[in-house]
Amino acid sequence: MPQLLPFFFLNQLSFSFLVLAVLLYVFSKYILPLFTVTQVARMYILKLGSKS
Template identity: 60%
Template sequence: MPQLVPFFFVNQVVFTFVILTVLVYTFSKFILPKFVRTFISRIYINKL
């Protein structure tokens, strides 16, 4: 059924875009600040 191929690709593009935005949001709000806090605390501990 070749008439359905564009819908398949549009579906793939939409889902990958949604998954990427969700990943970027979760990394920027939850995961990366944790690493930044530990890194800053390590720097402060090393300066003592």
């Protein structure tokens, strides 16, 4: 049925945008701040170690 082909692509496109938005939110809210905290802690430990 070729009439359903545009609906399939529209469904796939909207689902991919939804997944992209959810991934962007999860990464910016939960995952990326953990990397920042890890880097700050690593730099602090290196600065403490270099003074002694």
